[in-house]
Amino acid sequence: MTHKNSHGVFGFRFGESDRLSLCHLFAVGHEIVTDSSYHWNGMSRTDGPLLLFQYTVEGHGMFETDLETHRIGPGRAFLTEIPGSHRYYHPGDSGPWEFYFLLFRPKSLLPLWEDIKSKLGAAPAIVPGSRPIRILRDIAREAHSGRISDPYMASSLLHQFMMELGRLSLGGARDALEWPAAIRDSVQFIDTHYSSMTGQEQLAGQMGLSKFHLLRTFSKYVGLTPNEYLNRTRIERAIELLGTTDWSIETIASQVGYSSGSYFIRVFQKLTGQTPGSFRSGSGGLNYSRLFF
Secondary structure, eight states, X not given: OOBOOOOEEEEOOOOOOTTSOOOOEEEEEEEEEOSTTOEEETTTXXXXXXXEEEEEEESOEEEEESSOEEEEOTTBEEEEXXXXXXXXXXXSSSSOEEEEEEXXXXXXXXXXXXXXXXXXXXXXXXXXXXXXXXXHHHHHHHHHTTOOOSHHHHHHHHHHHHHHHHXXXXXXXXXXXXXXXXXXXXXXXXXXXXXXXXXHHHHHHHHTOOHHHXXXXXXXHHSSOHHHHHHHHHHHHHHHHHHHBOOOHHHHHHHHTOSXXXXXXXXXXXXXXXXXXXXXXXXXXXXXXXXOO
């Protein structure tokens, strides 16, 4: 039984022609760093000009500019230009810092980048389940699997990420920050504990809310009931496992939190229109890497 993750740093040098309006992906990474030897100074780097988007999954690091110092904990990103007057680093007195990052050339993307940064700020909080972060994870997995094999594929993935980040900057990140704390905590709890959750009653108890109040408020702000959000999260994770492991359907069902394979198959088919088996083989239609709900 094998399971592939996306850890590593993957660079791309396709030598795209400047006359083509392509997005130039420089590197993508999924790293876990543990001490102060991880330290980057934006003025001493020689690989620019580059734009950097970095997003924390677990732990925290520090991001400093001439004007501000930010603690970049889970669910928070930073955006910066290289070269530039900044530094980011592991503080050395805390546990592991796990993050994803994208590095890309400014050509063709700088105006959009500047617009996004003016709206979100240099160190925005972004919900883990948001589309830009899911695409960021997808790019890291595609790179790890060796499927980013030409400049057109690299440009397409990076363009998709930037378009979704731009859409988010229209109000999505601010909207999420304006959610009641209990709803933000509920989404974070589901994203983290989806495999062991038993349902809305458990979540309501964890948040100290009545089930009715949680259901009404969660649906108002998130646009889904807690159970709908939980099922979507589980099925998205199951899709990843179907494509990156040789695990059985029963094993995947258990890994994402379903007590039986038959119930998992029913939920999977309801959301995707296919059984997990036909989805994995591609026999039921298009061979998707993932689906957006």
